[in-house]
Amino acid sequence: MKPFSHGNATSIEEALEALSGMSWPLAGGTDLLALMKEEVAAPERLVNLKTILGLDAIAERQSGNENEWHIGALTTLSALSQTPAFADHLGLRCLVQAAQESASPQLRHMATLGGNLVQRPRCWYFRNRHVPCWRKGGRRCFAFKGENKYHTILGGGPCYAVHPSDPAVALLALNASLLIAGAQGRRVVSLEDFYVMPRPDRQREDGYHPVTILEPNEILTAIVVPEPQANSRSVYVKRTERGAWDFALVSAAASLRLEDDVVKEARIALGGVAAIPWRANAVEEVLIGQPLSPELIEHAAGAAVAEAKPLEHNAYKVDLIKGALRQALQI
Amino acid sequence: MPTIRKTQVEFEGRIEEREVIVEEEHIESWGHDVEMRWVGKPTPRVDGIARVTGKAVYTHDIQLPGMLIGRFLRSPFPHARITRIDSSAAEALPGVSLVWHKGKQPAVRSLDGRAIFVDEVNYEGAEVAFVAARDERVAEDALALIEVDYEPLPFASDFHTATAADAPSVVLGEDNWIDREGDLYERGSVEAGLTDADVVVELEFTTPVAAHCCLETHGSAVAWEGDLVTVWHSTQSIFGTRSSVAEALEIPMDRVRVISDYIGGGFGSKWGAEAFTLMAALAARETGRPVKVVLNREEEHLVAGYRPGTYQRVRLGAKQDGTLTLIEQEADVTTGAFGGGGHVVGGPAKDLYLCPNVRTRVRAARANTDGARAFRAPGYVEGTVALEGAMDALAHKLRMDPLALRLANYAEKSPSRGQSYSYKGLRRAYEMGAERFGWSDRTASAQSDEGPWRRGVGMASQIWGGGGGPPANAIVKLLPDGTAEVAVGVQDIGTGTKTVLTQVAAEELGLPLSAVRCVVGDTLPAPFGPGSGGSVTLASSTPAVRSACREALRQLIELAAIMLGLEEAPAGDFTVEEGEIVYGPDPEKRIPFNQVTAKMGNYMIVAKGARGPNPEDRAVNTFGAHYVQVAVNVETGQVRVERLVAAHDIGRVVNPLTAESQVFGGVVMALGYGTTEERVIDPDTGLQLTPNLEEYKVPVMVDIPEIEVVFVDVPDVEANSVGSKGLGEPPIIPAAAAIANAVFDAVGVRVTDLPITPKRLLAALRQAATESKEGTR
């Protein structure tokens, strides 16, 4: 790891003032420190956000007629999954499941939800300091014609690394939005708009092509999840090679509201299949207004992969994601 | 008296005639019905407290005053020529003690006949420069300041690329083939085997490159005191390290002391001096300060060896009744740029079954990776995957119980050597395992499918050596307080060696366990002991301990006789009972051990013992059979191993507690090998994509099935005086094959490409579905 200096922020304003392209926010450090050790990232200063009081709070708030949950960005994954209000909440269950199935117990104690949403791809080319891949500012994606069994089947390139976060997939299904604070003020962005497909025009100064719209001098302060309507339920299904401590091969989050077995509302998000957590609009269209029958589920699973374009080594993900989605819809 | 003599030595699956030092010392083996106080009893480890409190000192933990830290700059290319290297900025960095590379060579330039810092680098991770500095940070900062220009050269990462017609040279000027004709074994003939066969099966298998992943990465710390060099080295062979350090430094062996008190895993990858050991030693000599070099996790994957990958073809022929007429196995092995690994893939095919016609051929080629190394039952694991997979396919084709097929071809004598076994308990292991597993009711479990989960069962068996042999010595001291110290030049790599040596000594001396202290892992106090490989440690060293203990008792009895006023009585009249020396003809005449030793003042009884020779004309082997139940999810491609019964014949079980641990360990490792672990090299850049414990997936707690262990536990009284054989390697051999066979049983599709990941399983299911559709059309 390159040397850097370190400062503890005591307020959001303080942190914002200090942030820049070479001065990065530090939360749990589980991703950032690993990137720095790999020399894939080399900030000169770290701004510790953990010292800002209250950024790890979870609260229910009223917004118009609706209730919503504000989850402070510094909430750890373990705190999130142990929040009593979430634990038995059928509508929010997918978030708890996603958090619980992330990483390992120790990492969940350390990792924050904010950091989890901002973490960088785990792609084995991206994380290899010797490989000048497109995402790091190089000319091409090495996975596209290389070893791509963990890579995308939806959405195309020019970077084929999947987004690694489990909670992001659940939050997408829950229609979450993010509170972002910047020097220019605060903004609220839906999670869906927060992630951006790889685009050449979004390159950072250090060459990195970001996965999110977050600017270097902004911080994520909270994740806002609308209280699901009555009769909603949600499920997160994750497929891995190993029983635990493994990133998703694929995952599916489904948030459904049923009335008399007819799907009234549906938000479906898929993980491990695209460069960003993937909203499966086509699946939602198939589901809404229909009775949730085995045939419908089959049809929906087909719709999820209608556009899939697997690479040389990842066609199995097509079967996998269909199965994951089927399971998510059945529960 | 020691003599030199030719004897059969079996190591890691190879049998050789070698000249070894043998001390003719025949001790009657403990028989079947000897009442034992310590041996055979579950015994917690004697060094348990150090292990659970964090006080155990591993090589990583060595910290000496003024110690420097060494690090290597390594090649980021699989093959390249270094055209320029400039280390001036690194040398100028405060805290840097020295920098070495091809332009600034250390005093000794080569190890094992190969130069270290050279123009041509042949694998990712090859040493390019070495830095010794005040601490790790400074060393790493210094590495970043070294400028190197590389001219990348074409490379080959795999057997097929390396042996293709227009293949690039892996090492310039060297043939990519290490063994083009192949290591050939033949008895009978393939033609005869085919002619005699009613049925023939032929299958192809691919096995992955597997990384040892010792949790304690490789490393050495070195300190000089005058001309004496002390080397802390995380090793499976302190004496092997001693000789290789002495040879590399061109100093006498007795000037080298090697210490390896606690070793954080080896599995075949940790032997003698390595480049880091040599650099540490040279840098320590040059700077006058201790130097420690420890690999990081990435380096561990890049330069600390692996089990090589194989491509195999197996053909079996059999009569309708299952009698084998042919075993033919061909394996192509990808090793490293400079070979290595010991790939006796054909071993099981030669010896597991009675079969008149056997042909095995193993070819090896180089690739641009670091050298392969022995990895827990090298070759046998790979070979068994294919052989036992093919046996399963044959059983299926014959509509025969896979166990019955194996029993039908049971070899009472060693098929390749024609010798009788000292003891072979495989039949017992088959039976005991089958009974525990409920093999005869196995169809019941297969009917318990749930949703997308399909259940299946499978089995596989195993042969391995592990008989050990001379030379191995032990020294026993009887101390004035009546306790004993046993010093043996072996090391405890986590197998529980220290504990079993203590048990055997306590047994022989008639002392409580707590009165015996065992010293291993240090070449200074201990006489020679073998390296911990080939599962030989226990079978080689415990008989030496027995013999030393007997000699010590003999001396003690002489003193006791004097003290009892029985100088004239023949030594044979005395026995040792519960810490007392008793005169047989008149049992009233007895004296406690510590009364004798107390009389000795500063004098102590020192006795040496040796491992006697192996029996003439006997094959000494270990055997086992594994039975496994899996659940396979046809939607997710997951393979969940639910239950595994491991039955092993290793002669006498000295410590059932640690023996069971060995079996757990082997099974868990095989589980990873069979289902999740796989090194991946990028074909385009030749770089390893899995040099960490995230992409290289070893099993974790939630993956572990219910594992039940049964031992035949019949002393092999012909093998050695303790009646025990080794167990380090046997349990890893059959498990992956058994799992793959169970997967076939569950889904009717044979996955012959390991590990069986969701990707492979789903692909196989998909292919089978397409084929059956085509078939019905």
Next chain:
Amino acid sequence: MAISFRGPGPIPIDLNVNGEERTVFIEPRRTLLSVLREELGLTGAKHGCGRGQCGACTVIIDGETAYACLTLAVDCEGRSIRTIESVSHGEQLHPVQEAFIEHDGYQCGFCTPGQVVAAVSLLEHNPSPTEAEVREAMAGNVCRCGAYPNIVTAVLDAARQGTGRDPGVSGATVASGEEG
């Protein structure tokens, strides 16, 4: 107020380790693991991977397990750190340690300090876990020797001995662990 940045050179840092206040003079880039091992002589926590992928460096920070290899020492100011060295008191072992010895919950022993710390912390939070809970809670610690079955047995056995409530043993105070 602007943040006052410290470093990149060595700075004084106060740490509370195993109930003792320790001051070290280190660069901000130092991980807690390197400080424990190199500055404080606490070599029980091991460096297995440096990336949060093996668990050999597991320690307890403010009552929760964490990987010391992915934790900056500077970030630990004002927090309480407990390492394997605090689990036993002189000759008196923690019941988890006793159980590891009795059930052979280790082989090479390199991962053992991390396993023991993870198990101790588990029992502090959940004194009578089910087998499934033990497996889940211990899933962040690799044992390459494969001692897993015995580790599960040991942890369950230690739980049966009622470790979570034994006030005489260090680390047995439940949950917050503030007093270190």
